[in-house]
Amino acid sequence: MILDVFVGTLVIIGAVFTLIGSIGLARLPDFYTRLHGPTKATTLGAGALIIASITHFTVSQGAVNLPEVLIVLFLFMTAPVSAHLVARAALVRDVHSVTGGSSTAGGHRRPDHQPGADEPARVDLEPSPPSGTESGPQVPR
């Protein structure tokens, strides 16, 4: 009975987090915000669901089912790595961002970027780079 409630609660938590992550992927306004949904909420939801499954089958079979433990370990190791690689690729491709043009503070700024054209005024915390030199961290092509 206690086990039933535990497994059911974990299944509901995992399913709701998975759904929230996918809603975030579908609804958020630009790529860098969209990356948050799958990489955090969906990974947490998958982890909770697989832990529920591990608990259920460990009790019903009497032994730990190794592939499930491997799945959850593998997911938790690979989700940040793939998110990092995808975010770097997006930086190099210079995809659209809601903050306009530059996607990171002090990052590579487009040469033709006119601040204030289509974005709300925001305070630049860093001093603007001297003109003429393309300063900032060099993103390898």
Added chain:
Amino acid sequence: MTEIAVVFGIVCVGLAMALNVYRLVAGPDAIDRVVALDTLYINAIVMLVLVGLRLDTLVFFEAALLIAMMGFVGTVAAAKYLRRGSIIE
């Protein structure tokens, strides 16, 4: 309790996969589609685990493990291709 929760979970994850397919079709940039595919394979793993719980069988977990490994390799290859134009230098 568990049966109702598992059916609820299957409905939720099916809805999540439909939303991922929407982003896969609509994504304005190629990198959006890569992220949508990444989420879609994680949701496929979750769906396999839920179906395994529903049918009370263990046969789906090897398939889920294979999807996890191949999906990660595919995401890394797609991201490297979009970043550099080649996968292996």
